[in-house]
Amino acid sequence: MENREKTVIIKHLVKRFGDFTAVNDISFDVHKGEIFGFLGANGAGKTTAIRILCGLSKPTSGEGTVAGYNIRNQQEAIKKHIGYMSQKFSLYPDLKVWENIELFGGIYGLSDKQIAEKTTKMLKALSMEDARDMFVRDMPLGWKQKLAFSISMVHDPQIVFLDEPTGGVDPVTRRNFWKMIYQAASNGVTVFVTTHYMDEAEYCDRVSIMVDGVVEALGSPSQLKERYSANTMDEVFTKIAGRSIREE
Amino acid sequence: MSGNIAIKVEGISKSYKATKALENINLEIKEGEIFGLIGPDGAGKTSLFRILTTLSIADSGKASVNGRDVVDNYEDIRRTIGYMPGHFALYQDLSVEENLNFYATVFGTTVEENYDTIKEIYSQIEMFKTRRAGALSGGMKQKLALCCALVHKPDVLFLDEPTTGVDAVSRKEFWAMLSRIKKSGVTIMVSTPYMDEASLCDRIALILNGKIIDQGTPEEIRSHYRNRLYSVKGNNMFQILQILSPLSGILSCSSFGCECHVAVDDNGPDEKSLLATLESKGVTGCTVERINASIEDCFIGLS
Known part of the structure; x- marks a missing residue:
């Protein structure tokens, strides 16, 4: 230990x-x-x-x-x-899924290229590729929660x-x-x-x-x-x- | 407990734009019972509470509280019920004492007149009576809000998620308070997302996505469970879950603390075969036991 x-x-x-x-x-x-x-x-x-x-x-x-x-x-x-x-x-309910990822990625200082890569990777891992343009407010609670958890790790803490x-x-x-x-x-x-x-x-x-x-x-x-x-x-x-x- | 109906809900539906918040809800709550409305956030609990407390009007169906219609007799209902909304409706800038006096005055009474009703709970926070409500901790706010909802001696008490975000010990204390309030004859309708609180109610309804998925006494609901259920214990819970989840005949595999509850259909594996499967994958030292369903198992089975 x-x-x-x-x-x-x-x-x-x-x-x-x-x-x-x-x-x-x-x-x-x-x-x-x-x-x-x-x-x-x-x-x-x-x-x-x-x-x-x-x-x-x-x-x-x-x-x-x-x-x-x-x-x-x-x-x-x-x-x-x-x-x-x-x-x-x-998450911000009035922003779309990809906008939330971009916002938090930007706050944590990721480059545009890194954000684009992260977005693709994250949505694939969550099987949410089709939800990319969905407003977060319209998502079921379970999805929101998974997305929020992934976004909290967008900068690989x-x-x-x-x-x-x-x-x-x-x-x-x-x-x-x-x-x-x-x-x-x-x-x-x-x-x-x-x-x-x-x-x-x-x-x-x-x-x-x-x-x-x-x-x-x-x-x-x-x-x-x-x-x-x-x-x-x-x-x-x-x-x-x-x-x-x-x-x- | 008398058999009279305190709250009757008949075919209530409510939508907000395209979202169906409640769909054809039917409930009967008896006088003097603790009735639990149990379900997660977004299930429709608050929508139903707002209709029953006359703060919102249903799209269709009807409901009554103590025989009074929630639309036609809303003023009578407001005088005779106590309502503790999810976010405690306390005035943050008023002191404990001032909040209580305010609620008593609104209902045309005084704290002194009904002191007996609130005494037991109020005595626990009375030493802080000059403190602003905004400066109270969660547990104390909860007690004050309950006093404010009781100060006019209501016949029916509506408590919308009184224990959300409250620690496990304070939750137990709160339920002990409720059973004492019940003894005074008040009908209590309470909502909660905590499944373990179901067993503390006389009768419950499980609500999910705006629909009642089952109702009855906790024992009745548990007896409705139709599948075989096993508790699997072992050292590596997530390994157990990963091995058992994909097997055919297994309906669900859910962690319950240090146990994994495995729901199995008629053709699914039995104790021996579950154990053999785990051992064949190198997971040894497990125990498998047939168990009766808890309310949480029932909820998982119905969702």
Whole structure:
């Protein structure tokens, strides 16, 4: 394990807002190609931590790198080298499929030639060649989601952050999406994912569970289930997050 | 639980331009029950809620709430129902207390008069009563919104996706609150995309692409499942999925946490043959067990 390449290294990360400590000294590493589940109750500090990892917020103290860039002073480089997708927002519905690809490709600094190549390759991989000129608003949710995931990796990032990517999605589409996550991870992309579906926690290589600003548990699903004498990750989560004392 | 009908929906259809949001919906919800409308985003849940709460008019069909027609008697309905829309309708710049007082006043009552109705939930957020609603966390907003929907003692409570985006522990707490509210006699119609919440309802309807695909008690729906279903456990879930999915006689192969649920038709493989197939591909140490369908299995089977 120790010799594996690390995409995220976080040491003693702290973030305070006034006298409130949102993230209270968390440390962890995420390996290349790993599917890392970042769980916690609402208000546990997940969003604050993710914002720091994505270069959107500076830590009060602590050190770390994401995709090889320092979280304290290389935030712009981090933003360029990571992918990000959430269920709430990812694509522009009033733009066509190819326009969305071009827009995000352009934002990430790809050349026209690279964008053209990417578009062809992406649509072929998604079997969406015929949907090239479709408005995103007219696409079924499952297609949108697959497209959004592919576009979040248009610039070949080492790591992609997925913030509740499957919220509200039907059971079949949700599972198809996880196949894509596995595909990306097997190609070496590190996947950092949050979810409120505890069955999805089982699909992660390792899971961290935050409670009241600290990482209360970290390990593979089978390790955590054994440690907390639980049959499912739902039980593990209830045992750990149910102990929260912070009123959100 | 009495047998009286609290909400009746007869042949309701609704389209937005070319999009059919609801197609011939028929439902009967009994007084005092928790009725769950279960389906993904875009299935039509909110469209139906808006028609039943008199905020939108159906293209065809009719519906009534407590015997009152949703079109002809919309004013009566509005006075006697509580509605918690998907995006909590709270005034972000008003404090917790001010939001609650506002909703009580709109319905011509006071917080004091109905304090008993909301006491149990409100007591959990009362210590933050001077905090602006905008500064509350998701869980607290949810509790405040529920108080606001209950403050006028409604007969029927409509909750549109109250648990979306809420963590697993808070979701359990929320459902515990609902069963306590139910004890006071309120009829509750609740929508959710979480299939695991189905078993917490008295009766449910599964909705997909604007159509009700099944309805009944959770047990009835599970008993409607017609295929054989196996749970396969092993170390490499995605390898198992890849091997079993293409086999003939297999209808679906779906991961369920650390298990893979395999739905099989009448001519499909049995336990032994599934296990033999996995072993012949070098996947050893698996277990295969026949299981009963969960609501999520039923939904997958019907979609």
